[in-house]
Amino acid sequence: MRRGNVKQILLITDGCSNHGEDPVAMAALAAAQNITVNVIGVMDETVMDQEAMNEIENIASSGNGVSQVVYAQQLSHTVQMVTRKAMTQTLQGVVNKELQQILGKKVSMEELPPEQRGEVMEVVDELGETVALEILILVDLSASMKPKLPTVKEALLDLSISLNSRIGDNEFSVSIFPGKKDETECILDWTPRLQSLSSIFPKLTTGGLTPTGPAIRAALQSFKTGSSRLRESYRDEEGFYDETGV
Numbered sequence: 001m002r003r004g005n006v007k008q009i010l011l012i013t014d015g016c017s018n019h020g021e022d023p024v025a026m027a028a029l030a031a032a033q034n035i036t037v038n039v040i041g042v043m044d045e046t047v048m049d050q051e052a053m054n055e056i057e058n059i060a061s062s063g064n065g066v067s068q069v070v071y072a073q074q075l076s077h078t079v080q081m082v083t084r085k086a087m088t089q090t091l092q093g094v095v096n097k098e099l100q101q102i103l104g105k106k107v108s109m110e111e112l113p114p115e116q117r118g119e120v121m122e123v124v125d126e127l128g129e130t131v132a133l134e135i136l137i138l139v140d141l142s143a144s145m146k147p148k149l150p151t152v153k154e155a156l157l158d159l160s161i162s163l164n165s166r167i168g169d170n171e172f173s174v175s176i177f178p179g180k181k182d183e184t185e186c187i188l189d190w191t192p193r194l195q196s197l198s199s200i201f202p203k204l205t206t207g208g209l210t211p212t213g214p215a216i217r218a219a220l221q222s223f224k225t226g227s228s229r230l231r232e233s234y235r236d237e238e239g240f241y242d243e244t245g246v
Contacts, residue, residue: 005132005169006090007035009219010083011059012075012152013140013212014042016052020183021213023055027063030220037063037216038086040078042148043071059212065089075148079155080162083135091131132169136219138184141176146206160193173222174200177215178208184218190226 009030017023027037041056043049053069060067066086070078139145139152156174163170171190179185187200 008135009037011039011138017210017212019209019211023212024058024062026213026216027059031064036065036086038065038082039067041069075151075155079159129166130168134171136173138215139176141206142210143207177211183211183214
């Protein structure tokens with residue numbers, strides 16, 4: 001199996017987009033660029049917003065990603081679970097493509113005999129620990145997110161600890177929407193150390209519209225112009241693939 005890197009957008013939001021491009025269309029654009037869009041919906045336990053939940057599911061589906069709706073107190077565990085589940089899903093897609101090339105026909109892991117399927121899943125698990133991960137985190141800072149920000153910060157720091165225990169390289173970036181001056185603002189440029197957030201989050205303020213679509217569009221641009229360190233380190237490696245590419 002060839003080494004490479006997995007690219008993910010992790011969107012943390014609690015409400016419906018109400019400004020700019022359609023976030024579902026932007027998620028589809030991300031998927032076309034081999035960037036998975038995963039969405040965690042942070043909901044108020046006393047309010048059930050079906051429109052918001054539908055949008056969360058549709059963005060993730062369009063972005064070939066994973067979605068999960070949680071209450072704020074469940075966020076920390078969910079951030080780690082969604083990130084790892086999405087990585088496994090991506091790597092399974094890579095393995096399926098390789099199986100098709102090897103066997104010369106359309107076949108998926110689910111069609112393999114149980115013993116062979118188990119062996120392939122061991123490879124997927126190993127890849128999940130060794131591939132390089134590029135993850136851009138988008139945090140909704142619209143007014144309704146104010147009481148949830150402390151939990152979001154704790155969840156991201158827990159995610160950093162979890163992912164930094166992997167063998168593979170990690171590269172993080174964090175953007176918020178809306179920003180102070182623009183629809184989206186990068187608050188942490190690409191770095192392997194997500195712990196830097198501990199000094200940034202207390203200074204953040206909430207309010208304004210919810211430009212989810214523009215935020216995803218800006219994230220795609222960030223993958224093109226930033227995150228160069230990992231791409232440089234893997235560019236010359238034989239068998240480089242770009243998430244679902246082979």
